[in-house]
Every structure is written in C-alpha cells, then in structure tokens.
Amino acid sequence: MSPEEIFVASIATCVMATFINVCSRNKIGIASYNSKAEGVMEHIEGNYRITKIFLRPQIIIKDPEQKEECERILEDAHQTCPVGKSVVSQIILEPELSVSKA
Numbered sequence: 001m002s003p004e005e006i007f008v009a010s011i012a013t014c015v016m017a018t019f020i021n022v023c024s025r026n027k028i029g030i031a032s033y034n035s036k037a038e039g040v041m042e043h044i045e046g047n048y049r050i051t052k053i054f055l056r057p058q059i060i061i062k063d064p065e066q067k068e069e070c071e072r073i074l075e076d077a078h079q080t081c082p083v084g085k086s087v088v089s090q091i092i093l094e095p096e097l098s099v100s101k102a
Contacts, residue, residue, distance in 0.1 A: 004039055004050060011084050011091060012037035012055050019057075019077035028070055029062030031100040039089070052090045064099045071097060 001009070012035050023030055040052040055078070061070050078084070078093045 004041065007050060008037045008039040008053055011053055011081065011087070012057075014081040014083035015055055015074075015077050015093075016057065018081050019074050022073045022077060023070065026069070026073065028066050028073065030059065030070075031062050032058070032060040034058045050089050052092060054092050054094060056094045056096070058096045058098075060098050060100050062100050067097060067099060071095075 016033060016035060020030065020033065022028075035055060035057040037056070038054045039050040040054075041048050042051045044051070057074070059070065059074070061067060074095055074097075075093070078091065084091050
C-alpha cells in the first residue's frame, strides 16, 4: 500500500469503527459491513494533495425497523470520526444500506 492509500484507509476505518461502536451500544444488528474508499489527488499550488475522499460503505442490517436509525448513526459517525475531523480533505459518504433476507 502507498502512503496515500493508507491515509484514505485510515479515514474509512475510523468511520467504520465509530459506526460499529455506536450500533453495538444501541443494539443495532449489523449482518455485514464492507467499504470501498477512494481518494482524489490534485496538483494545487505546486503540491499534490488529496482533496476528496469518497467512502462507499455497503451495510446489511438485520432488522428493517432499524434502517432509519442506522442511517442516522452512519451520518453521525461520518461527521464525528476524529481522524476525518483532523484533515482538510472533503469526505463524501455514499452508503448503500440494505436489510438482510435471512
């Protein structure tokens, strides 16, 4: 992995860990959490910078009654992740939430 990939992965991991922690405390059943993350590097004022980070979590929850609460928790995790709040890059959340069929 390159330093840039590790940087982007650290933000994705922080959002995931924050989300899973809050879901656990609120007894939200998560069947699956997978995420893809992508950073956009641009040349600005003579330097390369990661200006945008796209987080694309794919989450499967167990109870359809908890979908709205899960969406709220994910948005809160995105907004409060300490690693994400420490960078100047724009972090864009593009989640896919679905309900387990089992």
